[in-house]
Amino acid sequence: MKNLLLLTFIAISFVNYSQNNWCGFDQQLQKHYQENPNAEAQVYERFDRIASGQINAQDRVGPYYIPVVVHVIHDGEEGNISYAQIADAINMLNEDFNRTNVDASNTRNTVNAPFSPVAADLEINFVLAKLDPNGNCTNGVERRDSPLGTYNADDDSKTYNGGGLDAWDRNKYFNIWVVNSIQGSGAGTTLGYAQFPMWGGASTYGVIIRNNAFGNIGTANGDRTISHEVGHCLGLFHTFQSGCGSSNSDCSNQGDGCCDTPPVDEAHWSCSNNQNNCSQIPNGDHFGFDALDQHENFMSYSPCQNMFSEDQKAVVTANLANLGHLANLVSVSSQNSSGINLPDVLCRAEFSGSQLIVCAGSTINFADNSFHNVSTRSWTFTGGTPSVSTDSFASIMYNTPGVYPVSLQVSDGTNTESETKAAYITVLSNPGLELPYSEGFETVSLPDNINFFVYNEDNGSEWTVTNSASSTGDKSIMLSNYGENVDLIDEFHSGTIDLSPLDSTENLIMSFKYAYNKRLASNYEALKVWVSKDCGENWSLRKNLTNSVFNTNLIGAASSSPFTPTSKMEWITVSFENIHSSFYTSNFRYRFSFESDNGNNIFIDDINLYPESWLNNPENNIENTVSIFPNPTQNNSTINYFSATSEDLNITLYNVVGEKINTIYNGTVSSGNTQYDVNMEEMPRGIYIVKIENSNGIKSLKLIKD
Secondary structure, three states: OOOOOOOOEEEOOOOOOOOOOOOOOHHHHHHHHHOOHHHHHHHHHHHHHOOOOOOOOOOOOOOOEEEEEEEEEEEOOEEEOOOOHHHHHHHHEEEEEEEEOHHHHHEEEOOOOOOOOHHHOOOOEEEEOOOOOOOOOOOEEEEEEEEHHOOOHHHHHHOOOOOOOOOOOOOEEEEEEEOEEEOOOOOOOEEEEEEEEOOOOOOOOOOEEEEOOOOOEEEEEEEEHHHHHHHHHOOOOOOOOOOOOOOOOOOOOOOOOOOOOOOOOOOOOOOOOOOOOOOOOOOOOOOOOOOOOOOOOOOOOOOOOOOOHHHHHHHHHHHHOOOOOHHHHHOHHHOOOOHOOOOOOOOOOOEOOOOEEOOEEEEEEEEEEEEEOEEEEEEEEOOOOOEEOOOEEEEEOOOOOEEEEEEEEEEEOOEOOOOOOOOEEEOOOOOHHHHHHHHOOOOOOOOOOOOEEEEEOOOOOEEEOOOOOOOOOOOOOEEEEOOOOOOOOOOOOOOOOOOOOOOOOEEEEEEEEEEEEEOOOOOOOEEEEEOOOOOOOEEEEEEEEHHOOOOOOOOOOOOOOOOOOOHHOEEEEEOOOOOOOHHHOOOOOEEEEEEEEEOOEEEEEEEEEHHHHHHOOOOOOOOOOEEEOOOEEOEEEEEEEEEEEOOEEEEEEEEOOOOEEEEEEEEEEOOOEEEEEOOOOOOOEEEEEEEHHHHHHHHEEEEEOO
16 A cells, blocks of 8 residues: 655664564665666665765865754644654754764773774754745744554655645755654564665655654653664665675675674664674775674664764765755755745744644643744633733633634744634533434534534545435435545544433443445445544544445445435444443544545435433333344344234334334234244344334334344
8 A cells, every 4th residue: 555665664662672673674675676686786886986985075065954844743632742842853863963962972992892983973964944845934844633644654644645744845855754653564663764865756755753752852762763764864774784794895895885884793772892793804894803793873773872983974975965866955055945044033923722622621732833033922812711821831721612713922022923813722512412312414514613523634525414315304424435545534523412411321322324335346445433532532433334344235236436325225224332331421522434445425324322221112011021032143033922822913123213124023923932033134233123012012122233
């Protein structure tokens, strides 16, 4: 699904540097070599030319400056790291690349490990951009709330359509994407990966990194993942590249191509000062003897990294001088277009709230993200308590349901900027709507931002109310999904519903109807139902319809044309009762999410929530003379009925919304035991009601199809 081209992974554990973690660089490198037979020779030829001085940075005067943009892809509060943490991570980069890191003094300079003399100041400064690609003021950070792009991230997260954020021009900006987790294919946790500068697409060049490996404050703990990954982006291999190599080859033609980084047999996660895993001394080796492993190197997997070497500096500076997009990146033109040399003058008011949809009685944390050089500020929080503030961070309580604006005015003593976000905060009722809850979309206009919220991350088709099809009434809610892109997620969320009056021993049933048919037999689309007991702050999956289960199967094979149901038989009823008593809160919410696979349209109608006890008829006078087995069932069940005398009997099967499925028996029954078969094989999974009626009354029994 998602393709990584020569991507460099680092899997240094931020807890204990476990050797169960993995790195995919060599695997990707070998794949690239296989697809490009001359690539390995070309890269070592380049290393050799750099080592011999044929490629260098002769015209370099002073340090390099690299403009940076950080794309933060988060899930609400989860992963939406502060600007302070971002600035701290950039500061760590600058310390490591300029050898001002506090642990630089830990580099060994012993007889067998004379590494301090070859530790290099790369003279590279990373600066957050002040102008975006359109010439507008920026603080070098852009953010997107997108669960699709922030979990199991890979190159799709480098595009807006993939749930992430598009790269800025790599000739002018160095792109870093910060996410919650990264896709991996082995044991351990992948903290980041980078693209080698000689290969790969312009739209994917840069680093993807987990937020907890980015910086030394906030969610992070100060490991050197970002320095390691940027090293790869600038052309450096691992110190253990290709293992020990051969003593008959030049050091610039094997391993990492650097003669002052002793060869290492494989990745190691130790800081042992006696570690020496290779005895070969390649031709041209800087030290001329079998030096110990250089675990201090940022391109190792050691937890005690603190240096780049002089030969690594030669590789990086040669690439910055001679590789086209890197030379452009560090040019004066790039500095001007990104604005990194501009003074810190106030140019924009900007703010964020920790949550935008809350329940009455909740507190929202607001942060002033204005840039640059703010000295004073004035907030206005309509509907909030307090309603005004002058602090950079403000905690505001909202007690009354409604939709409210937020305003901020900032000043640097000379300039004034302001921002107002209309309808920014939505406060939901607490308690919410009373039971019984039933929604047929007959009076709903989406989104109404009270009872329903629509989420459309890709800005394509979204859930809308339609009168083109319905199970009951005239309307339903539909997603025009015919031919939509793969892996898109579209959602609609409910408002609040009050389940608090329910007894904890009572079972709650949720049901809905859907109509859907695949476009292609290979489509793997999914409809998922989530529930929340805390106003939407946390969600739990309760129903997952995928693949062959998620298809009507009542209208034949896949439909090559856009699907719209035309008969009641094309609607499937789904019911479940795994919403446990811990969810019986006053601010219960549900959400439906649809995951696309270039498939077909889907329709939903008749969403219901009610206690199980409401299924039984109050005329329940029949004695306990009936049973159903097996129950639950996957195919067939049997109803056992005992009668003391001959009598009239009617047994009928219904779905949970009261629609008659079929009549199992209607006639006269003799005294004694009688059994009736119930064929459930073609029925969708869910809850059904068997009603038994005789002269004494009606009894309703629940039958579950697994």
